[in-house]
Amino acid sequence: MTGRVLGLERTLLALFVASGFAGLIYQAIWSHYLGLTLGHAAYAQTLVLGIFMGGMALGAWLVSRRGANWKRLVFAYAVVEIIIGVAGLLFHPIFVAYTGFSLEVVYPALGEGGAVRAWQWGSAALLIAPQSILLGMTFPLMSGGYLRVAPEADGEILGGLYFSNSLGAAFGALAATFLLLPAVGMPGTVAVAGALNLLVGVVAWMVSRRADLRPVPISVAPAPIRTEAEAAEDKDFLKFILLAAMITGASSFVYEIGWVRMLNQALGTTIHSFELMLAAFILGLAFGGLWIRRRSARIKDALAYAGFAQLWMGVAALVSLPIFAQSFRWVGGLMAWLPKTDDGYSLFSFGSALISLAVMFPAAFFAGMTLPLFTMALLRRGAGESSIGKVYAANTLGAILGVALAVHLLIPAMGLHLAVTLAALVDIALGFVILKKYADDVPAKPYFAGAAAALLVLPLSLVLGRASPEALASGVFRTGSSQLQEGSQVRFLRDGKTATVAVYQQGNAATIATNGKPDAAMQLDLAVPPSDDEITMLMLGAMPLAAHPNPERIAIIGWGSGLSTHTVLGSGRPLQVDSIEIERAMYDGAMLFGSRVERAYRDPRSRLHIDDARTFFSTGSRRYDVIVSEPSNPWVSGVASLFTRQFYAFLGNHLKDDGILVQWIHTYELSDPLLMTMLAALSEEYPYVELYRPNFGDLVLLASRSPIPSLVYPAAEGTPLQRELARVGLANGADFGVYRLGSKAVIDNLVRLSGAEVHDDFHPTVSLQAPRARFRGDSAIWLHSLAKSGLPVLEVTDNWRVPRLSSGMTTRGNDDMVRLPVVANRVAEAMRSGETSAISTDYQALAAQVTVLRQLSGQPVAAADVDNWLVAATNIAEHSLAHLALEDQGGMWLEPAWFAAEGQPEEIAAVMAAYQATASRDPQAMLEAGRHALELLGVERPLATREHMLVIAMLGAHGSGDPAEAVRLDRELGRIVPVLPSSDYGFIRAYLLAWADREPTAE
Structure with missing residues (x-):
């Protein structure tokens, strides 16, 4: 130059x-x-x-x-x-x-x-x-x-x-x-x-x-006068080069899509992993171009170079498959070695990038050489600068063809492994055609070395390039294990257009998973106790029937196992149920759940639509009585857009005036601020919201632009639907109420407390941050802390109704929403009678505290035993005050026969008075008694008791209509009640302070 x-x-x-x-x-x-x-x-x-x-x-x-x-x-x-x-x-x-x-x-x-x-x-x-x-x-x-x-x-x-x-x-x-x-x-x-x-x-x-x-x-090369035959030959040469550019563009994109889909199963389907894979692929292309740049002066026959590049690109693509098969072990190692912190996630992302490079870079490197080489071959033959655009256009058109073929034909018909293999064979064949027919000077040794490599690598790739079904379904990016649990059997595995779906079974339990992420699990035999997922899926299906007076038209977003659709169809009231599922393989795989989801497949009212939810609702002026939204987890790339305010408004436009949205969202692998940003979006679009918590990991929300009616039990006695609901603890109307956690006011207060921004289509906070929360193993615990709080926080602030055993609620189940009222009643009975056998089996420490409290309370507590009494009383209060209705407090905290009031130390009397005021749900008495007790207790007394007294006083202030007093109490008396990370009451105090900051219209 x-x-x-x-x-x-x-x-x-x-x-x-x-x-x-x-x-x-x-x-x-x-x-x-x-x-x-x-x-x-x-x-x-x-x-x-x-x-x-x-x-x-x-x-x-x-x-x-x-x-x-x-x-x-x-x-x-x-x-x-x-x-x-x-x-x-x-x-x-x-x-x-x-x-x-x-x-x-x-x-x-x-x-x-x-x-x-x-x-x-x-x-x-x-x-x-x-x-x-x-x-x-x-x-x-x-x-x-x-x-x-x-x-x-x-x-x-x-x-x-x-x-x-x-x-x-x-x-x-x-x-x-x-x-x-x-x-x-x-x-x-x-x-x-x-x-x-x-x-x-x-x-x-x-x-x-x-x-x-x-x-x-x-023209780059001098253009001599060409004969007619030479001109025809040049024209044929140009056509071949353009065809070759198109073919290599198509194969490259088959590789890219295939690799991304495969690595999704090892690295997780997140926005981060996709961009890391894309960058790895493009870097390979870039360095292929750099190789040509540095050696162009020594390249005499550009087409021979291009032929070898095509050949070795195909060989490298075949080698990528065994490398991918090993990636599950590497990801498992990363999960085992890295700390579950933000720094650990950064290192996991770096490791993901290295794995992506190992799979993609070699073949992409050779792919990056082909376009400059094809263009060089034309330029040196006198084709002129117009050939640059022609080759680029042909290569790009080939990319379009490759995408269409991969997504709509090759992957659904052949699977990922064979789709990549076929593209590799096409590249190898194209390389041999170029070398055999169009290259001028092909060295024999590299030619035969390439042929030998192709013949050797192909069978090895076919055998070693297939990851086991147990690895593909393992979800190693979540579990850290590169195989399913021992004894699991993969009964279904299919590469669909958008995802790879697996159904695996262990014993009687079956799970359906997308790209390794479980979407639903259930027991196939109704005689076996249900899995945790089952109550959620059944509640999602039952809520349209329980909450809407006339649910004739229902839409369900996300097929999952099909159990929610099956549940809805257990009633004769719906006339049409439209289920929208993006991946056909999910629908086909869920058939293996058999009779558990039979109505979803056989009932003529059930209509399946293989489509994206936005597209389905956009392409029609449909309006529904109820829409049930249960998509995949929002850390999955593309799914978080179904939890934004725009999408909630969009769904609202497809609900009738009295229509109800039933929304699922999880709390596991998610932080509280991220959960709040999604709940803020829902709350902003719907003035009426009811919140239910069927188990520790799931939430079910009812949202409407009209007041939501009281729930009506959705099944007649003795019907199949009633038996299915009863099996998961929803045997009657009272059982639904047990799982109710709060209203829109609770959500709005938590949003205010967190300072979360409303989740927005154009600011994909959840897509960007949820993968990190999943890696850290976060859990959104604020709502759980409210549910299990030993003091009546929700009852005072949100008029929450304490579930009563006498109402007929089902007492089976291990979730807090059922367990806590059951334990509270057993504790109350033990305190009344002194008999602890009903709680000693499962709660030995609690039974021991009952014994201690009864023994110390029968006479004035000695000075040396004051702390022991306070610890025991606080523990018993934590398990009984909030989870016993006022009507059930008699003989427990109200008029307790076990407590001798005369002659008790001043601190004991004050604390007992605070607990009795709380049991009677008397806000003014709670304020005065809690404040008085806290003033008497010194910093040397048990912290848990001081926490109780402060929160009781703050609750009393709120219940008395004086939120400013709650703030003053926390500011002044809260100094002697430090906030410890291990205690839920620091959060409860923050919740009550946020409640005090509500706008007057929220009262």
């Missing part, structure tokens, strides 16, 4: 790094944006990628047709970058206006069916196609302009630009997810990309005065 060209090189390559960085931000963010209107189903994902890649192909083709006549290609490149930047800055407001127009005007006018879908797809194409076309023009414009300056450095320029653009793209994918989205959300991220394009365009404009040296385009 000349000195002047060398002076431009760094600037041009830096520009292309920045351009690639912005380009991948667009691809990532557009997928998020269009997923909000098209949904996340396989065909929608294919459409988004197809529009993006198709637009780029068209842009490259336009440059190939017209660019040869343009005098200033770098200047044209600068203009294109500026236009892309302006469009990027305007994208978010245009998208918001477009979605509002679609929802408010277009969908109601078009009604149901294909017209709405045609609008969705067509308008989505118009949103991103112009920028995609412009993005496709950038590579051929920059390459052509650069080549006009230095035609002799074809390989160095092509490889360098391909490397720099791909390198920028890899870092763009990572920056979008790990830096920009958390900091500025989707609007800010797409604006950053737009600003970067503007900067690139302005700098390129300035550089173009030096770069656009030649007034007319040139």
Whole structure:
């Protein structure tokens, strides 16, 4: 190169790094944006990628047709970058206006069916196609302009630009997810990309005065006069190169999709793991281009190099499969070695990146060599700079073909392993065709070495490249175990369009899992005690029948095991039940639950829709009496968008005026702030919310824009539905009330306490943070702390009703919501009678405290025993005060025969008075007695007792209508009650302080 060209090189390559960085931000963010209107189903994902890649192909083709006549290609490149930047800055407001127009005007006018879908797809194409076309023009414009300056450095320029653009793209994918989205959300991220394009365009404009040296385009090689036969041969050669570019583009994307789908099962289906995989793939492409850049001067026969690159790309793809099969052990090792902290998650992400590189990088490296080599071969044959755009367009069209084939044909028909294997064989075959028919000088040793490698690796890959079904279903990224529990049998394993679904069984228990994550588990035999999941699924199915007076039309989001749909259909009242499931393999796999879900499959009222929830509801003016939303966990990529305020408002538009939304959400592997941001979204859109907790890990919420009626037991005595409900502890109407935890006021107070922002489509907080919470093993415990609190926090603040055994509630079950009132009644009976056998079996320590308290309370407590009495009384109060109704407190705390009031020490009398005031639910007495007791107790007395007294006083203040007094009590007397991490009462105090900060309208 000349000195002047060398002076431009760094600037041009830096520009292309920045351009690639912005380009991948667009691809990532557009997928998020269009997923909000098209949904996340396989065909929608294919459409988004197809529009993006198709637009780029068209842009490259336009440059190939017209660019040869343009005098200033770098200047044209600068203009294109500026236009892309302006469009990027305007994208978010245009998208918001477009979605509002679609929802408010277009969908109601078009009604149901294909017209709405045609609008969705067509308008989505118009949103991103112009920028995609412009993005496709950038590579051929920059390459052509650069080549006009230095035609002799074809390989160095092509490889360098391909490397720099791909390198920028890899870092763009990572920056979008790990830096920009958390900091500025989707609007800010797409604006950053737009600003970067503007900067690139302005700098390129300035550089173009030096770069656009030649007034007319040139061919890289001298163009001698060609005979008719030679011209026909050149034409055939061009067709073959374009076909080869298309084939390698298709195979590369079959690899990419196959690898991502496979690694999802080892690394977890999160937004982080996807971007790490994407970056690994693009880095391979980048360094393949760098290899060509550094060796281009020594490459005499570019097509021979391309043939060997194709051959070794296929071989490397075959080798990737055994590497993937070992990845489960590596992930298991990471889970075992790394601490469950934020730093541990960062190291896990780094390890995930290394595993992704091990699987993807080698084949992607050879794939990155092919495009520059094909272009070099054409340029050296005198094809001219238009060949750059043609090859780029053909390769991009091949990518579209590869995506469509992989998602819709190869993976569903052959599975992931064979789909990647077939693509590898195509690459190997293409390499041999190139070497045999089109390359001029092929060395014998490398040729036969490649053939031998292919023949050796293929059978090894077929045998060793298959991970065991037990590994694929293990969910190692959660459990740390690379195999299922011993004795488990995988009965179903299928690679669907969007996910790999497995059904495995251990004994009588069966589980259905998506990409290794269990979605539902149940006992197949009704005679066996139920799993924890079963009460949740049955409650989700029963709530539409219990809460709505006339549930004729019901929609259920998420098939899971099919048990919720089966439950709904246990009643004759629904006329139609629409179940929306994104993955057909889930529906097929759940058939193995057999008679447990029989009605879901056989009842004619049951209608299955394989679709994304957003798309399904958008393509029709359907309105339902009840919508049940039980999607997968929100840390799964794409699922968190079903827990945003926009989606809740969207569902509200598809509910009738008195319609009810039944929402499932989990508390395991999730932090309290993340749970609150989703609950805040629900509460913002619905003025009436009721909260139920069927087990420690699950919540069921009822939400409506109209008052929610009281629940009515949904099944007639002796019916199959009644027997199924009774088996999980829902035998009568009282049982549903046992699991009620609170109202909208409780949710709003927790949101206020946490300071959580409302979960929003354009700020995907949960998608970004939930994978980290899952890795740490977090649990959202605030609601559980309220449920199990030994003092009547919910009863005083939210009019919570204490469940009574005398109401007929079922006493079976190990969950706190059932266990605590049962234990409270047993403790009360033991205190009345002195007989502890009913509690000693399961609660020996508690039984011992009953004995101590009765023994010490029969006479004045000696000074040496005051602390012992306080500890025992506090323990007994913790298990009885809040979980016994006022009507059941007689002989326990009210008029207790076991307590001799005369002559008791002042502290004992004061504490007893506070507990008696609480038992009688007398707010003013609670305030006065709790405050007095706390003033008497010194810092040397048991902390748990002091905590009780302070909270009793604060509850009394709230119950008396004086929240300011609760704040004063905590500020002044709370100084002698330190907050310990091991105690729930620090949270309870914070909850009561937040309750005091409510707006007056919330009273």
